[in-house]
Amino acid sequence: MSVxxxxxxxxxxxxxxxxxxxxxxxxxxxxYLGSSIEFYDxxxxxxxxxxxxxxxxxxxxxxxxxxxxSYGTFAAGYLARPLGGAIFGHFGDKLGxxxxxxxxxxxxxxxxxxxxxxxxxxxxxxxxxxxLVMLRMCQGxxxxxxxxxxxxxxxxxxxxGRRGFAAxxxxxxxxxxxxxxxxxxxxxxxxxxxxxxxxxxxxxxxxLSFVLLIIGMIVRSKISESPIFLAALEKDKQTxxxxxxxxxxxxxxxxxxxxxxxxxxxASGFALQVLLSTFSVSYATEFGAERSAVLYAFAIASVIxxxxxxxxxxxxxxxxxxxxxxxxxxxxxxxxxxxFAMMESNNWLLILAAFVIALALHAVIYGPLAAFISEQFGTxxxxxxxxxxxQLATLIGAGFTPTILASLYASTGGMSVTPVIMxxxxxxxVSATAILLTRExxxxxxETHEH
Numbered sequence: 001m002s003v004x005x006x007x008x009x010x011x012x013x014x015x016x017x018x019x020x021x022x023x024x025x026x027x028x029x030x031x032y033l034g035s036s037i038e039f040y041d042x043x044x045x046x047x048x049x050x051x052x053x054x055x056x057x058x059x060x061x062x063x064x065x066x067x068x069x070s071y072g073t074f075a076a077g078y079l080a081r082p083l084g085g086a087i088f089g090h091f092g093d094k095l096g097x098x099x100x101x102x103x104x105x106x107x108x109x110x111x112x113x114x115x116x117x118x119x120x121x122x123x124x125x126x127x128x129x130x131x132l133v134m135l136r137m138c139q140g141x142x143x144x145x146x147x148x149x150x151x152x153x154x155x156x157x158x159x160x161g162r163r164g165f166a167a168x169x170x171x172x173x174x175x176x177x178x179x180x181x182x183x184x185x186x187x188x189x190x191x192x193x194x195x196x197x198x199x200x201x202x203x204x205x206x207x208l209s210f211v212l213l214i215i216g217m218i219v220r221s222k223i224s225e226s227p228i229f230l231a232a233l234e235k236d237k238q239t240x241x242x243x244x245x246x247x248x249x250x251x252x253x254x255x256x257x258x259x260x261x262x263x264x265x266x267a268s269g270f271a272l273q274v275l276l277s278t279f280s281v282s283y284a285t286e287f288g289a290e291r292s293a294v295l296y297a298f299a300i301a302s303v304i305x306x307x308x309x310x311x312x313x314x315x316x317x318x319x320x321x322x323x324x325x326x327x328x329x330x331x332x333x334x335x336x337x338x339x340f341a342m343m344e345s346n347n348w349l350l351i352l353a354a355f356v357i358a359l360a361l362h363a364v365i366y367g368p369l370a371a372f373i374s375e376q377f378g379t380x381x382x383x384x385x386x387x388x389x390x391q392l393a394t395l396i397g398a399g400f401t402p403t404i405l406a407s408l409y410a411s412t413g414g415m416s417v418t419p420v421i422m423x424x425x426x427x428x429x430v431s432a433t434a435i436l437l438t439r440e441x442x443x444x445x446x447e448t449h450e451h
Contacts, residue, residue: 080144086387111142116203178298
């Protein structure tokens with residue numbers, strides 16, 4: 001196999017240390033840009049599900065019921081993510097990380113573009129919601145395959161002592177994509193009359209996904225395959241007379257402890273993530289804040305959080321993944337009551353400050369997470385195990401959280417967020433326990449470590 005890169009994949013191991021560092025930077029940049037594009041598509045849907053889809057696709061329901069139904073379509077993407085992780089993980093462990101990254105990006109870009117073309121309920125009735133769910137599931141399958149490949153490419157191209165820093169650029173793509181999607185959506189919401197925005201303006205950010213798809217495919221085509229994967233492949237060829245290895249997914253499921261613990265460890269971080277991108281946006285507008293103003297505040301805070309994600313991942317290279325993530329969970333939970341008070345203020349600067357602080361605290365959890373999960377699995381099943389662990393964490397922590405939070409809030413008649421806070425505290429305790437039960441992984445040798 002040949003690619004448009006300064007060195008062919010098969011010769012990566014023969015590069016000088018300086019060339020390896022250069023290639024590592026290229027791969028990290030590719031992981032960051034690719035992840036940003038994919039999460040632009042995926043998290044753009046989050047904002048749309050909170051502010052647009054209840055009116056466009058569920059206008060036959062009362063506003064709260066429409067919001068809950070819209071969040072249900074949002075959850076469909078999270079239901080599909082573990083399936084994407086399993087499928088892309090299997091082929092990524094067998095055929096290589098790079099091929100799966102290109103394919104996942106293609107599926108995501110096409111699905112997101114088509115979402116911008118789905119007719120409203122006024123045009124085709126409930127079929128609009130059905131098509132929306134199907135495309136959302138395609139998004140979920142694609143992002144389920146994207147994350148593992150991007151994180152592993154960055155991780156496996158980096159040297160020990162910098163793996164958390166390198167892999168964090170994949171996670172940094174999430175706030176970048178969220179900021180870009182929210183900024184574009186907020187701009188159209190601000191400059192267009194409300195009726196035009198709800199009719200066609202919201203569609204343009206989804207249609208722009210096709211442009212981002214082209215950019216992403218070009219970037220992805222110029223990177224080399226993971227050297228650790230190539231070394232493992234070569235080792236397998238040299239031992240071809242040995243008994244045939246298990247399928248990656250069977251290898252992961254036969255000893256499921258790592259999968260279960262990584263799944264539970266990451267769940268709370270994703271719940272807190274979607275709290276910020278969905279429920280809190282609707283909550284602030286309920287207290288009088290302008291929709292576009294809240295979206296801009298979230299977008300600005302997301303951009304700032306990129307640096308926190310990378311910084312705290314770097315700290316985890318020094319102090320360990322576990323202590324950094326535990327501290328992040330504790331601090332975020334402690335900030336929840338003042339966070340909601342600031343969101344109720346109808347003061348843009350306070351809302352911005354609330355988002356900045358919350359996303360900075362979330363970065364303490366989220367920054368080390370890519371390396372934390374990936375390092376729990378051996379090379380032969382790392383794509384499968386890391387993808388499934390991460391995507392099952394998103395399913396448990398984020399898939400149904402908007403619906404759960406909206407329902408808990410509705411149960412109080414919209415008078416109190418106490419049930420919401422208690423739910424998030426409970427989930428944080430589960431994640432903290434799972435993190436404590438895992439081994440510290442920052443110093444593991446990934447070339448010799450097997451699950």
